[in-house]
Amino acid sequence: MRRLLNKIRKNSRSQEDGIFFEKISKILGFQPKELKYYQKAFTHRSANKVDENGNPFNYERLEFLGDAMLGSVIAAHLYNEVPSGDEGYLTKMRSKIVSREHLNELGRDFNLLQFVDSKVNSSQFGENIHGNLFEAFIGAIYLDKGFSYCEKFIQNKIIKQYVDIAKLEGKVISxxxxxxxxxxxxxxxxxxxxxxxxxxxxxxxxxxxxxxxxxxxxxxxxxxxxxxxxxxxxxxxxxxxxxxxxx
CATH class of the missing domain: 3.30.160.20 (Double Stranded RNA Binding Domain)
Known part of the structure; x- marks a missing residue:
């Protein structure tokens, strides 16, 4: 009986992973090598999960990594696209692109909340959950495929579709x-x-x-x-x- 239950759980888990794999691949535009990074990117602290070494894990460390990836790729883009911009201008423009408001918008547009593994009802999440998940998602891409893939994703899915320098110049973030x-x-x-x-x-x-x-x-x-x-x-x-x- 125990073997049968374990087999049912394994098959059920495999089916869930397959659905998750298909949905994530559609958003990414390529197939991930290591699904575990993306699963971790959507694991909320309340899930109380630990890795094989007993260390607790959730999306927060990946959020930190994704923030760094976004900042570096967008900084390079602005540096190349606005040769007349001084340091102050470039810093302000980068801040507008990676503002919490903008990251929340990206997280909502990618519908990342659907993947969250949490013991807390989604109605209890603050608005910033969308941006946090988006940053963690970027961090997962970096760990899974490396910098070049991560940079390409940010260029194609974010900069080309969401970054309009002329409009951003007049946008007030605070x-x-x-x-x-x-x-x-x-x-x-x-x-x-x-x-x-x-x-x-x-x-x-x-x-x-x-x-x-x-x-x-x-x-x-x-x-x-x-x-x-x-x-x-x-x-x-x-x-x-x-x-x-x-x-």
Missing amino acids: YKSLIIEWCQKEKTPFAFDFIEDNGQEGQKYFSVKLSIDNKIIAKARATSKKKAEEKVAQRAYFVFQEKITKK
Whole structure:
């Protein structure tokens, strides 16, 4: 009976691996050599898995590796495509391409969440899970096929389809940073002032007001200080947009 159960489990696992192999191959545009790297790229910490040596594993180490691969390939692309760009320009453009918002968009477009092995319901994941999985996926490609394949994938699947330098030049990735840089450039005092706001929703909120030159310019509230700062800075940006964007 035990042999029969083990055989059923093995066949079931082989079938799952076959389906996973087909889906991953379709996204990659080539067949992976080592499926284990891609399985690891979608293993959430909550799965509590360990390798053959007893070391716990999940996608987080691959996420680190994928981030490095993306950064290097995109840096080289920008260096070659924009010969007039100085270090500051190239750094800003790379930041826009690998911003959390953009990586989340890529993860969603590739529908990587479907592969996650987790004991946590997907509804409990934060928005950044999409970008984290995408970086881990890139790390898996590097380990499986090497740098040249990884570079080719990033060029064909990401840069050619998602990177428009002209559009990215005008894209704002942080309104807070933009407002702070502008105020410092104009030597104008500014301040983000917070109050904890429990409201009527039963959830803690943060209310913030942004003062520029000792005048309250905008107010906002959100579930975290970071989100509230970004929201209030965006509102302030639209108040001063003409002055900020003036050449």
